[in-house]
Amino acid sequence: MEALTQNIQDYLKTIYELTSRGEKASTNSLAKRLGISAPSITGMLQKLSGLQPPLVRYQKHQGAMLTEAGEKAALEVLRHHRLLEAWLVESMGYTWDAVHDEACKMEHVISEEFERRIAASLGHPLRDPHGAPIPSADLVMPTTSDLPLNHLKIGDHAIVRRVNCEDGAFLRHVQHLGLVPGAKLIVLDISPFDGTMKIQVAGREQAVIGEAVSNQIHVEVEDIEET
Amino acid sequence: MEALTQNIQDYLKTIYELTSRGEKASTNSLAKRLGISAPSITGMLQKLSGLQPPLVRYQKHQGAMLTEAGEKAALEVLRHHRLLEAWLVESMGYTWDAVHDEACKMEHVISEEFERRIAASLGHPLRDPHGAPIPSADLVMPTTSDLPLNHLKIGDHAIVRRVNCEDGAFLRHVQHLGLVPGAKLIVLDISPFDGTMKIQVAGREQAVIGEAVSNQIHVEVEDIEET
DNA sequence: AAAATAATTTAGTCTATCCTAATTTTTTAT
DNA sequence: ATAAAAAATTAGGATAGACTAAATTATTTT
Numbered sequence: 061m062e063a064l065t066q067n068i069q070d071y072l073k074t075i076y077e078l079t080s081r082g083e084k085a086s087t088n089s090l091a092k093r094l095g096i097s098a099p100s101i102t103g104m105l106q107k108l109s110g111l112q113p114p115l116v117r118y119q120k121h122q123g124a125m126l127t128e129a130g131e132k133a134a135l136e137v138l139r140h141h142r143l144l145e146a147w148l149v150e151s152m153g154y155t156w157d158a159v160h161d162e163a164c165k166m167e168h169v170i171s172e173e174f175e176r177r178i179a180a181s182l183g184h185p186l187r188d189p190h191g192a193p194i195p196s197a198d199l200v201m202p203t204t205s206d207l208p209l210n211h212l213k214i215g216d217h218a219i220v221r222r223v224n225c226e227d228g229a230f231l232r233h234v235q236h237l238g239l240v241p242g243a244k245l246i247v248l249d250i251s252p253f254d255g256t257m258k259i260q261v262a263g264r265e266q267a268v269i270g271e272a273v274s275n276q277i278h279v280e281v282e283d284i285e286e287t
Numbered sequence: 288m289e290a291l292t293q294n295i296q297d298y299l300k301t302i303y304e305l306t307s308r309g310e311k312a313s314t315n316s317l318a319k320r321l322g323i324s325a326p327s328i329t330g331m332l333q334k335l336s337g338l339q340p341p342l343v344r345y346q347k348h349q350g351a352m353l354t355e356a357g358e359k360a361a362l363e364v365l366r367h368h369r370l371l372e373a374w375l376v377e378s379m380g381y382t383w384d385a386v387h388d389e390a391c392k393m394e395h396v397i398s399e400e401f402e403r404r405i406a407a408s409l410g411h412p413l414r415d416p417h418g419a420p421i422p423s424a425d426l427v428m429p430t431t432s433d434l435p436l437n438h439l440k441i442g443d444h445a446i447v448r449r450v451n452c453e454d455g456a457f458l459r460h461v462q463h464l465g466l467v468p469g470a471k472l473i474v475l476d477i478s479p480f481d482g483t484m485k486i487q488v489a490g491r492e493q494a495v496i497g498e499a500v501s502n503q504i505h506v507e508v509e510d511i512e513e514t
Numbered sequence: 515a516a517a518a519t520a521a522t523t524t525a526g527t528c529t530a531t532c533c534t535a536a537t538t539t540t541t542t543a544t
Numbered sequence: 545a546t547a548a549a550a551a552a553t554t555a556g557g558a559t560a561g562a563c564t565a566a567a568t569t570a571t572t573t574t
Contacts, residue, residue: 065560065561067560067561086521086522087521087522087523088520088521088522096561096562096563097562097563097564098521098522098523099522099523099524099525099562099563099564099565100561100562100563101522102522102523102524103523103524103561103562104561104562106523107560107561120522120523120569121521121522121523121569121570152401152404153404158400161398162397162398162400162401165396165397165398166393166396166397168396169392169393169395169396170389170392170393171388171389171392173385173389174379174389177379177380292530292531294530294531313551313552314551314552314553315550315551315552323531323532323533324532324533324534325551325552325553326532326533326534326535326552326553326554326555327531327532327533328552329552329553329554330531330532330553330554331531333553334530347539347552347553348539348540348551348552348553
């Protein structure tokens with residue numbers, strides 16, 4: 061198996077990210093995410109599905125899915141990316157809103173040796189600074205029971221597990237609200253129609269957040285003893 | 288000034304390395320160093336000398352020289368490379384014979400922010416693990432008074448300052464001889480014709496080395512009090 | 515179900531690099 | 545000063561990946 065180009069790695073990673081959150085990896089969504097024109101996406105999907113072995117399953121107008129081989133390649137890149145983010149924060153003094161671009165470039169060039177060293181130095185972390193799970197060294201994605209905050213109902217107690225967005229401004233905003241991995245919160249109210257939520261984050265003032273925020277915050281619901 | 292491609296950065300770096308050691312950056316020497324065919328080199332040199340501003344001064348059959356702009360770009364890459372090598376050894380536990388490839392890939396992708404952080408964490412080192420000088424943050428190459436070991440004469444005392452080769456096997460060999468930066472030595476004898484040297488490295492057995500080794504070991508001659 | 519809109523694909527190009535084969539220029543050896 | 549050898553260049557093509565414009569297919573609205 062020859063090494064995949066950085067480009068192809070980016071396509072595979074992006075297809076993984078989209079499909080793993082339940083979205084369809086359509087031509088347009090890939091084009092938007094990758095900042096590339098739609099025809100270029102079509103061309104690349106045709107190529108990736110024609111490789112031996114194919115990295116992508118693709119049928120005209122149907123979007124793309126990763127094959128087994130494509131998924132392994134995507135998980136390798138994703139492992140690099142998330143380990144790098146964790147390491148940039150833990151060992152290099154970066155803040156969580158400033159690691160994405162650096163990791164995006166380094167993820168394609170580090171050796172397996174480097175990967176091993178940073179993984180070991182961090183104690184083989186299971187999540188990156190945003191709470192995203194880090195695939196294991198043998199490329200299995202840990203299963204998680206997180207669900208988007210906007211799926212909760214009034215009165216639910218939960219713990220923030222993941223902020224599923226890499227935009228720096230967004231991250232600084234949710235940090236300001238205290239919505240970082242580990243934070244506990246209670247859903248106080250949900251507006252009908254628009255889904256706006258009033259929440260109480262532990263140790264904070266009450267806050268109101270829209271769906272654009274709440275669907276990126278993934279939480280784990282806490283069981284409450286109902287005496 | 289748009290960012291230069293990794294490719295171009297490698298050309299510039301290689302031209303710098305050749306010319307700075309007094310060799311001519313000829314088409315063939317570049318081809319050998321870069322592992323690329325000679326016609327490809329010619330084509331790239333034509334391109335680089337035609338850019339606005341030109342990065343290279345080039346005339347048919349005459350080899351290449353860096354322009355001011357080309358040299359700055361080369362020094363930026365070289366600074367990245369050498370800082371990375373120093374940091375891989377000092378902070379990441381690599382040995383000096385295993386850092387070159389990793390640094391060659393990372394040098395093109397790290398941000399200025401990353402560069403600053405590793406430089407600061409190392410205390411702004413002046414040399415990499417092989418003793419090569421590290422260009423300053425404002426891209427000036429420190430001047431050194433090293434000269435190749437094979438330029439010495441019998442009886443000279445010297446300190447090893449630099450091993451001017453990145454080949455892993457070569458590095459392990461000279462390390463085995465004790466010829467690492469900081470080591471003190473005395474030239475005991477020099478064979479006529481072939482230049483083979485007998486040397487005494489402080490704390491070691493006497494050793495005999497050929498020119499293939501002695502011309503890569505750069506030393507600083509020690510003044511000896513001649514009472 | 516037709517019309518309008520949105521999404522996708524095809525067709526035809528472009529740029530960056532690389533290559534091999536053939537040719538030319540320069541250097542070296544007789 | 546030639547002839548031979550070495551070095552470098554030109555010519556002609558290939559591959560990866562991206563683009564725009566035009567055409568096609570799907571989806572949504574009415």
